[in-house]
Amino acid sequence: MGRTSDTPEVSWNVGDQCMAMCSRDKLHDTKSRAIEKKKIKKQRLLQREVEIESFCEKEKNRWLNFSKKMIKTGKTKKSIFASPEALDGRVGVGTCGIGGKPMTKFTVLNNSSKKQ
Numbered sequence: 001m002g003r004t005s006d007t008p009e010v011s012w013n014v015g016d017q018c019m020a021m022c023s024r025d026k027l028h029d030t031k032s033r034a035i036e037k038k039k040i041k042k043q044r045l046l047q048r049e050v051e052i053e054s055f056c057e058k059e060k061n062r063w064l065n066f067s068k069k070m071i072k073t074g075k076t077k078k079s080i081f082a083s084p085e086a087l088d089g090r091v092g093v094g095t096c097g098i099g100g101k102p103m104t105k106f107t108v109l110n111n112s113s114k115k116q
Helices: 035-070
Strands: 017-021 027-031
Touching: none
Parallel strands: none
Antiparallel strands: 017 027
16 A cells, blocks of 8 residues: 555644554554654664663773783793792792892891980
């Protein structure tokens, strides 16, 4: 049932009385609704979903690029439980590659200084 050139085009406004098809192929009286508003709203919703998805993808790629930097190839991590190089060294003492070195010497301050 296509339109012919003789049929005038009807512009419907929201709230106009019209006949609508029912699910059982019957016509019934209805009022026209804002179909265009629904289409625009659906289009906005789809656009927002696309924006959110692109933002999430951008954040994911940013995190992946950051995490790739954390993996340093060619370097082996030293264990704090490795046996020390010195004979008098202790296991687990002196991390950060200073195991086997003697304890740091600190000068003790004299509290009984002379008052003038």
